[in-house]
Amino acid sequence: MAEQIIEFKVQRYKQGQPAPTYQTFKTLCDDNTTVLVALQDIRRDQDGSLVLRHSCHHASCGTCGMRVNGKEELGCVVKVLDLGTSTVTVEPMRNMPIISDLVVNMEPFYDRYNAVGMPYVRQSEYLDEADLAEGLEAYQRYENCIECNLCVSGCPIMGSDELYLGPATLAAARRVIEEPRGVPTKPLLDWVDSENGCWRCHVAYECNTACPSEVYPGDQIMALRRDLTKRKFRGLFGRGGKG
Amino acid sequence: MASFHAVIIGGGGTGAAVAHDLTLRGYKVTLVERGEVTSGTTGRHHGLLHSGARYAVKDKESAVECIDENMILRRIAPGSFELNDGLFVALTEEEANYSHEFIEACHECGIPARRLSAKEVLACEPNVNPDVIMGVQVPDATMDAMRMPLRFFATAKHSGATIKTYTEVVDFIKRGNAVSAIRVRDHTTNKEYEIGGDIFISAAGAWSGKIGDMVGVEVPIRPSPGVMLAVRGRLCNMVINRLHASGDGDIIVPQRALSVVGTSSWVVDDPDNLGLPRDHIDMMIKYGSELIPGVRTAPFRAAWSAARPLIGPRGADTGRELSRTFKCFDHADEGVEGFVTITGGKATTLRGMAEATANVVCQKMGLEIPCGTREFTLLPHTAYYA
Numbered sequence: 001m002a003e004q005i006i007e008f009k010v011q012r013y014k015q016g017q018p019a020p021t022y023q024t025f026k027t028l029c030d031d032n033t034t035v036l037v038a039l040q041d042i043r044r045d046q047d048g049s050l051v052l053r054h055s056c057h058h059a060s061c062g063t064c065g066m067r068v069n070g071k072e073e074l075g076c077v078v079k080v081l082d083l084g085t086s087t088v089t090v091e092p093m094r095n096m097p098i099i100s101d102l103v104v105n106m107e108p109f110y111d112r113y114n115a116v117g118m119p120y121v122r123q124s125e126y127l128d129e130a131d132l133a134e135g136l137e138a139y140q141r142y143e144n145c146i147e148c149n150l151c152v153s154g155c156p157i158m159g160s161d162e163l164y165l166g167p168a169t170l171a172a173a174r175r176v177i178e179e180p181r182g183v184p185t186k187p188l189l190d191w192v193d194s195e196n197g198c199w200r201c202h203v204a205y206e207c208n209t210a211c212p213s214e215v216y217p218g219d220q221i222m223a224l225r226r227d228l229t230k231r232k233f234r235g236l237f238g239r240g241g242k243g
Numbered sequence: 244m245a246s247f248h249a250v251i252i253g254g255g256g257t258g259a260a261v262a263h264d265l266t267l268r269g270y271k272v273t274l275v276e277r278g279e280v281t282s283g284t285t286g287r288h289h290g291l292l293h294s295g296a297r298y299a300v301k302d303k304e305s306a307v308e309c310i311d312e313n314m315i316l317r318r319i320a321p322g323s324f325e326l327n328d329g330l331f332v333a334l335t336e337e338e339a340n341y342s343h344e345f346i347e348a349c350h351e352c353g354i355p356a357r358r359l360s361a362k363e364v365l366a367c368e369p370n371v372n373p374d375v376i377m378g379v380q381v382p383d384a385t386m387d388a389m390r391m392p393l394r395f396f397a398t399a400k401h402s403g404a405t406i407k408t409y410t411e412v413v414d415f416i417k418r419g420n421a422v423s424a425i426r427v428r429d430h431t432t433n434k435e436y437e438i439g440g441d442i443f444i445s446a447a448g449a450w451s452g453k454i455g456d457m458v459g460v461e462v463p464i465r466p467s468p469g470v471m472l473a474v475r476g477r478l479c480n481m482v483i484n485r486l487h488a489s490g491d492g493d494i495i496v497p498q499r500a501l502s503v504v505g506t507s508s509w510v511v512d513d514p515d516n517l518g519l520p521r522d523h524i525d526m527m528i529k530y531g532s533e534l535i536p537g538v539r540t541a542p543f544r545a546a547w548s549a550a551r552p553l554i555g556p557r558g559a560d561t562g563r564e565l566s567r568t569f570k571c572f573d574h575a576d577e578g579v580e581g582f583v584t585i586t587g588g589k590a591t592t593l594r595g596m597a598e599a600t601a602n603v604v605c606q607k608m609g610l611e612i613p614c615g616t617r618e619f620t621l622l623p624h625t626a627y628y629a
């Protein structure tokens with residue numbers, strides 16, 4: 001089993017401090033050690049004041065988003081030795097207010113995201129050849145989006161324009177339009193059809209790269225644009241006809 | 244009523260449900276959690292909303308508790324579960340024979356249980372081991388280990404409870420023989436301060452022994468971790484269990500686009516230092532692939548440990564026993580007033596544990612207020628951060 005002492009350069013910030021600083025720690029990592037576990041080890045053995053968010057430890061809750069060597073990652077699924085660097089730089093996500101150290105305030109994320117009202121459970125498309133067990137109407141599963149904010153951290157438009165609805169919210173809107181589950185879709189289409197909605201995106205797909213959960217928010221934004229274009233043409237030529 | 248101030252230590256599912264229950268009963272509630280909410284055992288568990296079937300043969304009381312709470316949670320937390328049921332599969336003749344006792348025990352506990360032939364099992368779950376002999380369908384479900392308790396936090400918060408995260412209890416202050424305040428450190432500012440209250444409730448799970456030590460009472464808890472393995476791909480739609488008396492690696496919980504195999508069990512001293520034994524990960528692959536052979540070839544996503552609070556021989560058991568599955572210790576029995584510990588149990592039974600705890604608290608305060616959580620629809624998880 002490979003073992004190596006790795007240096008962690010961690011961004012630190014406590015409320016009241018004028019600006020964030022960096023602090024360096026050394027800790028032993030083996031080939032199973034994730035960035036999250038290494039930071040927990042540092043907190044336990046070296047500095048109990050280091051704060052970070054975590055919960056599920058398997059890429060499902062979305063709380064451990066951070067920047068590792070400058071890239072948006074879930075700390076719980078990045079193995080330290082796989083990074084191949086002897087110093088690992090860890091910073092909080094961008095485009096969000098920092099509460100302390102690696103913890104950002106998620107309120108702005110949910111203020112935008114909740115406006116969509118996306119149900120959390122969707123119909124499962126896995127094993128679609130399987131018979132439905134007696135008593136069930138459909139096999140269900142949770143939506144892909146784990147509300148981690150990594151796409152928002154990676155998005156260059158979010159950084160310059162805080163009114164932009166952003167990738168996670170637009171992707172959620174697209175999911176509702178695709179599978180409404182009782183949520184009205186027309187107001188959503190109107191909402192995303194705006195300067196701060198899907199037309200604001202620069203389509204460089206940084207969000208697709210940042211997303212750890214197969215949402216591909218950039219692709220969803222493109223799909224929304226197609227939906228809106230279709231709707232526009234239907235409005236111009238279609239449906240009611242001349243009469 | 245006179246508003247008593249209840250202070251809860253620990254922001255896992257148990258603390259969340261106690262905060263919601265006491266808020267509904269009219270208490271002023273403050274909850275402190277040293278990290279993010281659900282950063283202890285709660286967020287890391289297997290994600291199974293138990294039907295109780297797993298306990299029906301050996302521990303009827305737990306089984307009944309599970310099916311009751313399972314049905315209540317479906318009602319008060321709609322939209323929070325992947326409601327795909329569970330399937331116990333028999334891979335040996337011995338396991339198939341056990342199915343008679345198993346189904347009968349389920350029915351005695353009020354757990355719906357339906358026998359399936361091998362052909363029916365494979366039609367519903369094509370990835371299950373083709374050597375399967377028969378199966379039993381029960382109302383298990385998948386829960387999101389963080390977002391389900393988050394609904395309790397959201398509801399408590401919007402009804403007036405104060406939730407203080409990154410706030411660690413470092414000491415207790417007593418007046419005479421009664422706890423009168425906690426000393427906490429706010430890790431976002433590095434400042435310490437005190438929070439006074441009328442009653443203090445430790446819901447610190449595997450850490451409740453450490454909290455007990457700070458107060459000077461004996462909480463007989465040993466942290467007992469288990470390993471879980473998540474692989475990519477949804478190999479089943481129902482929760483797949485091995486039809487036998489419980490063992491290691493015998494449950495596969497599908498969740499989102501993952502399949503999670505668990506779990507194992509050993510004992511450690513420090514709940515902050517669980518480790519991740521490599522042989523336990525291998526064990527998850529070995530036993531998991533007996534249930535679903537695809538576990539062996541599915542791409543790895545994560546492996547991790549989480550610690551149960553094992554109620555064990557850490558000393559004399561002086562507490563008031565409310566149930567064999569979880570315990571609420573009123574430390575007045577040891578001469579310390581104003582301090583209660585709730586521990587053990589399961590994520591599935593968090594609401595029931597909170598009801599029992601709040602009953603003890605009310606009794607101590609000399610109040611008679613009924614529990615209101617059984618019929619109270621919880622706010623969505625997204626309301627917590629908004």
Ligand SMILES: Cc1cc2nc3c(=O)[nH]c(=O)nc-3n(C[C@H](O)[C@H](O)[C@H](O)COP(=O)(O)OP(=O)(O)OC[C@H]3O[C@@H](n4cnc5c(N)ncnc54)[C@H](O)[C@@H]3O)c2cc1C
Pocket residue numbers: 252253254255256257258275276277278280281282283284285286287288289290291292293410411412413446447448449450467468469470505506507549550551586587588589590591592
């Ligand atoms: C491997 C495993 C698998 C499991 N699978 C399932 C399952 O599938 N279904 C199910 O129903 N149950 C399951 N369980 C059981 C379930 O996870 C637990 O019963 C439940 O999560 C316990 O919640 P809790 O709130 O009591 O404890 P915790 O979630 O551990 O909460 C205690 C909290 O106290 C905090 N704390 C500690 N010290 C301090 C301090 N000094 N100051 C402030 N805060 C402090 C901790 O940070 C922690 O967040 C599983 C358990 C394990 C170990």
Ligand code: SF4
Pocket residue numbers: 154155156157158166167200201202203204205206207208217218221
């Ligand atoms: S594709 Fe659009 S939403 Fe995604 S990162 Fe780029 S600008 Fe932001």
Ligand code: SF4
Pocket residue numbers: 062144145146147148149150151152167168171210211212213214215216217
């Ligand atoms: S879209 Fe992807 S990156 Fe963005 S919040 Fe959801 S899961 Fe995270």
Ligand code: FES
Pocket residue numbers: 053054055056057058059060061062063064065074075076077
């Ligand atoms: S801890 Fe849940 S996603 Fe990393």
